[in-house]
Amino acid sequence: MSAAAAGPEVSAPVTTPCRSFHALVILPLLVVALGAVLVGAGVWGVVHSLERERAEIVQAKEADAANLARAFEESIRQTVRRLDQALIHLRAEYAAAPDAFLVRAKDWQRSLYADLAFQVGVIGPDGRLRFSNLGVVPSPIDLNDREHFAVHRRSGEDALFISRPILGRMSGKWSIQFTRRIVQPDGSFGGVMVLSVNPADLTSFYGPAELGRQGSVMLVGTANRAVLARASAIPSDAAGVGRTLVDRPYLDPAGPANTIHYLASEVDDVVRIVAARRLRDYPLLAIVGLGWEELMAPYEERRRDVLTATAAAGGAGMAAILLIAWLIRMQIAQHRRLVEAQRQIADSEERWRLALEAVGDGVWDWNAATGEVFFSRGWKSMLGYGEDELANRLEEWETRVHPEDWAAAQADVRRHLDGTTPVYANEHRVRCKDGAYKWILDRGIVVRRGPDGKALRMVGTHTDITRRRQSEEALRGKTVELERSNAELEAFAYVASHDLRQPLRTINSYLALLQKDLDGTLEEETAEYIRFARDGAQRMDRLIVDLLEYSRVGRKTRPFALCAAAGIFATVRDNLSEAIAEASATLSIAEELPVLWGDENELERLFQNLIGNAVKYRVAGRPPEIRVAAAAEAEGWRFTVQDNGIGIAPEHFERIFGIFQRLHGRSEYDGTGIGLAVCKKIVEHHKGRIWVDSEPERGSTFHVLLPLPKADAP
Template identity: 40%
Template sequence: MTVFSKSWLRPSASVRSVITLGALFMLAVQAMTGYEIWRQYSHNITLAERNINLLADVLASEINRSVMAVDAVVELTTAELSTTTHRPPAETRRVMRDRAIGIAQIFGLIVVDENGNTIASLHAPSSRHAAFIDAVMAAARESNLPFHIGNVVPAPFDGTPIIPFSRFRHDANGNVAGITIAAMSAQYFQELFLQVKSLPGARLTLARLDGRILAQTPEGTDVTLAGLPEFQPYARDNGLLYDHDAEAGRIVAFRTLRPYGLKLSVSIDSATLLTLWRSNALRLLLAAMFGSVVLAAMIALMLRNLARDEQRLSSLRESERRRRMAQFSLDHCADMVVWTNDQSRIVFANKALHDRLAYDDQSLLGKNVGDIDPNYPQEDWHHRMAELRKAGRLRVESSLRDSAGQLISAEVSVNLFHMDGQDYTCAIIRDTVERKQSEALLAERTRRLEASNAELEQFAYVASHDLREPLRMVSSFVGLLERQFGQDMSAEAREYVKFAREGAVRMDRLILDLLEYSRAGASGRPLAVVALSQVVANVHHNLSVALNEAQARLSLPAALPKVWGDEDELGRVLTNLISNALKYRHPDRVPEIELTVESHDDQVTCVIHDNGIGIAPQYFDRIFRIFQRLHGRERYEGTGIGLAICKKIVEHHGGRIWVSSAPDQGTTFFFTLKLATPS
């Protein structure tokens, strides 16, 4: 039999049929096993329901008959005492004895007057009669029923467990004239249960409607069943229920003897009921599992062979897919790729190489490497191969010759590949003509930019020096004018002279600040590892006089990290920010300035917080621009260039600076630096 088709490497129709039939057979076995288990379960449950219902009916009928007989004796005795008066106690006891003879469930009979005194009793009175009679009369009055059945109590004459049945006796006017009590033996119901019990594991219980147990077989530890569903107010008088609230579920058939306030229940434990079913189900499951395992082993053996062949097919398909993807990549990649054997012969060249060297497709195959690369002549190839075998990979700058004889600069990465006992080389070639042109152009632009920056820096220095000289002259001559002619000037003229002098001073300060801004971040010194602790210490020392004059409190962290930067420029940033906190302090509170540092990954965030006058959010971007002021010169002096210098220095260090503030709530400046060593 042909198991696999040679063309498609797939299972034949016969193997597919066997696998399908095997799977169907396994499903059929499982389904039949499941059906049989379910059938036996249903049969056991149905049989148990029928048996406990039948048992409950038989017991309910017998108990009802027995209670009716006792009730008849009590009722006749009560009626006769109510119609017959002045009968001697001995005669009354004889009549009571005659009525109780033949009714085995009656253990005693007592007739009591309205005061609780015994009129007649089948047993000799004892010291316990009075307490017994009082308890029964109190319970009967509380029940407010014409016929009352009490709890199991010891008999007053010999202590035997009895169930008192009582009925009130009334006179002609309807008043209570006494009570008749029949003592029914609790053992009677136990014997009755034992006589009719036929279900293994079944529990028979006779209880009052309030759940108090009167008789039970087998006896349990509970004295009341009031919590069970069949004793709830919403429960039906008769029925069958499944109780799953207990630890082990029950099937319960219950009957209510409504005229007498009694309830009979027949219950069976589900675990006990289903013991045989579980045993049979386990055997069926084991048999089904064994058959399934044998069949599964056979199918698994077939599937293993099938998987092995499918793996081979999948491997072939994957290899073909990768080959096609690699071929597509080689044919369409921008870099040039060429394969050669150990004799310098080209065995593969991609389309990019043919196009760049202006050769027809596949026309390079069979040529020597020296035909397209003068740096690799054939006579030196063995030496080149020995060098490549030693290094495994070479990367060189070379040049290629196109079909017209023009040389093209290129970067060549050569790798050694060994296959079928022969060495091959794979060269990936990248055209560097445009790159070298771009590098030359970039170098020229860089040279020009450096020259331009140097000229601008020299211009700024010279311009600031030359501009300041006329300003100093204007300021000097304005001063001379004021000293010589000050007495003869009018108030208006003196004010003009003052404006001229202040303008000259302000212009001089603007020129100095502009020069400082042009030099910020252009020191020419490379960034180095800087200890922030030393920078902060220097700033604190330089600003100590200003801090003392403002009575300001400056809080500094105990430890500070090291960062990449320029120590002088970082000191200028901290000095400007702390000076701003002093300058724009709130007039109604002592200045409090706090410096904190947060390290995260390779970055440090410096935070400077103050309790000054604050800044409105709409000005957050404006304050970092050059010559931008938020307040008039009459309130705060300055040119508005300090924060612009801070921004330029921080950005020169590769960080950023920003602010968070609200009017009258203080200001917080943040700026980031690169961490030099992990904190």
């Protein structure tokens, strides 16, 4: 690459002043306008995404509050029921042996009812406290003014009464009185049986770990609108116990039994998501509140960070756009000046070389006949040399190419000189003046050949690609590390899932033994609880099994081989024969089926899941009709599994292939929501595609496109 032959003539383009002015003004403005639109669209997309994320978080927190309220309601209902049963028992014992009742009541309070009430008392028909398990009544205590006595005296009904929190005259403690009427043998009013309950005991079901720092739990009487018990991690001058609530929407007797509200507390003014549930059989409301500010704090912090980053990115983007527009304007102006200069020196090859150097690459011009090379100023400065520090000889390049790259570079040059390749291009390292090496993209083309086709002149450029090569090396390292991390994560998930099944089996086994041993002795509700626990353990075990199956797809697999689709569907029909018979289903499979390339076990699971879903998700009273067909297409074999089942709404077509995505409750159709996710993973492992066409109540058609077998498949 040496002394250059005369370069080609460069004719200067003709540019009118009007056209130059329009390009100088309009093009930068268009760039700025387009950039502003793009930045605005990006900001709108970020804000829209944040709003959607907020709606999802609010929905999830409402569900959390509702679930906490449901559990609290059940706990209160069970506690009140036990208190009522205790009152009935104590009243019967008192009627049977009044003289021995005090001693026996103390024993029962310490044993049977220690977790329910701290005081057992009896009020006589005259309104005076007969006795209390807390000690000997020092003097007759008149309780005629107490609401729980007056209610029973004037009402002839034998019903449980729950009082407001009051300060006990015997105990000196704030308590809620759970009472029942005592009836004399002749049917007349014989007094009141009392169980005194500490309000704090009723709200100790949840602690700060479940409710958070701003959460609260409250029990309210629906008849008197009084706060019977309340607990919160936020300290306040008054806990709110005994307060009468006003203008609380959940107290509306005409409203639904279970509600969600956003309210500021009357006690501490904290805004909360309030879930209220009306107790069945009792005039009580179980209320759980989750602090709004605390719940939304992570989202608000993220929102601030995202908006700040978006604003910074938008500002940087607009700044970059303005810079680009300015550079375009400068480039246009520079182009005008360059054109003007080219007009003046159109016959000068040196000017042509200077124009090439303006793009930032080094330029070389090689006279193949003499071996002389012209190295531009940029070519030399790229390697750290001055204008006069390198001779115009080919050896200046040859001696600086890295020894490991020399053979490949020389071979690429030779192929282009021979006419094998249209251009010469090679990436190699070149030694700089300081002894370090730079990666260079060396490109060139023969611009003149002799009558015999031999190359006479070749020109080209040097581009510094050191940073790009370093980035590529770093990216390759990160890719290797990511693959290793993914492999470790898969192994961990697989082992952890196996280990999870053992305690579930133990739980289910012991629950089965407990159910068997206590069969016939349990209350229906308790037996139902055990059935629920066993059902939950079995569902969890099934979920783990499905997760293991999902994790095995593409990992625990055999080498791909040819497998007959007819045999696959025969196996699937055998595996599903019991379910097909039970549903009175009709399964029609095409007679002409192809040979596929893949893992036979995975393909069996794929079509068994699809046909099994067609049997399961059927319309009540309509026998399932399932048709399987196969057709050859340019991309491969397309299988269709068509049914007349319940169908799928179009907005769920993509969602159903996600893991844990269920469109129906377990009471309607069982399952874990993993089946179609496994199908999608199997199809993608086979380099295929899966999609669905469906119409609600009309049925669904699942399409599976699998590639054709390899031409060299054995």
